[in-house]
Amino acid sequence: MAHNADAEALFAAHETGLLRYLRRAVGHAETARDLTQDVFVRVARAGGIPVADDERRAWIFRIARNLAIDHRRRHEVRLADSTTARPDTGRPATQDTLLAVNEALAALDPLDRDAFLLRETAGLSYAEIAAACELTVAAVRSRIHRARLELRDRLRAPIAAVLAKEQS
């Protein structure tokens, strides 16, 4: 068992990043909250916590990533249904944008998506992402790059809307 104070401090330091990452990784806010709690349980039960800061971040996000992968496996069909069933009207534009982002993320290669999300939502360095996803730094760079270009292509309209809002 990890020392409770260490586990709590580690969790408190990364709770927001974990929640943000998991929300995009599973596409569902409540599930992301539950999985964030599961991360804490696993951290608390762990035999030991890495000492170095960058190792700790990589370690805790590897736990989160594994939980997200397990969840996606269990709910693959339902998630696919929820992302494709998109109503045409009656939803505010921002909700449409969020759905579009979730759809675009869901269409990515899973490893590309994880590398991208760990960078964009949790702020992990390439080296930390490499450790969390068991990749080389060069592979991380390449996967993030590929994910960005694909998302840029799929989300042209929402990106243009964000830029227009910034300019106005």
Place this chain on the structure above:
Amino acid sequence: MTMDTHDVVSAFLDNEPFDPADLARALADPDGRQLLLDLVALRTLVREEPIAPAAHAGGTGSRSKWIAVGFLAASIVFGAGTAWLLPPLLRQPPADAPPTPHRVVTFEPGGDVTR
């Protein structure tokens, strides 16, 4: 080693090492500038928080909430069960006590005791 436009813009956005000369070259190109703007906007989109809770999307409630409700229900059942079962158990007579009478016979003066 020179990095191409995409690599250097990504490295700049991600606080990874890059050569400033490569970035200057990338941003001198209109496509490079547009790429930087697009990727910043993409980051904004991905970090955006939903207005309403996404509970509608998956059709499932919070597990924590259901655990709390389950715990509360179990507490109520346990409390009611304890209140119902405990008093009779506490009233149990000791093992060597005489049995509880099932019929009480009272003698009245002048009555027929043979009946």
